[in-house]
Amino acid sequence: MQLTRKYIYNRCVMGMAALIWVLGLLAAGSDSVYMPWLNVVGAIVFLLASLWLGRVLPTLEAENTLASSPVSVGKPGIPKPLVIKKQNSTLNTGYAGRWSTV
Numbered sequence: 001m002q003l004t005r006k007y008i009y010n011r012c013v014m015g016m017a018a019l020i021w022v023l024g025l026l027a028a029g030s031d032s033v034y035m036p037w038l039n040v041v042g043a044i045v046f047l048l049a050s051l052w053l054g055r056v057l058p059t060l061e062a063e064n065t066l067a068s069s070p071v072s073v074g075k076p077g078i079p080k081p082l083v084i085k086k087q088n089s090t091l092n093t094g095y096a097g098r099w100s101t102v
Helices: 002-028 035-067 093-099
Strands: none
Touching: 002 035
């Protein structure tokens, strides 16, 4: 239950931040009667929303990596992570090292 509330809260915060970001971008680029003032306010809102998203996104990404850790495996409703078996390490190492996709 707590995970669900936290997930919903994070989604709402991200939605609000994205909406504020888009509104600031639209206000900064608008042509209206209040041209210089509305553009300055929109640019400030856009900058603040960008800074807010820059702080929030890495924390949400860190929380998502914690949720997919091996500790959560076995709980109902959470899919098991994909396990890739180690293959022969000498295969295709002559061309691109160990990062070859061939």
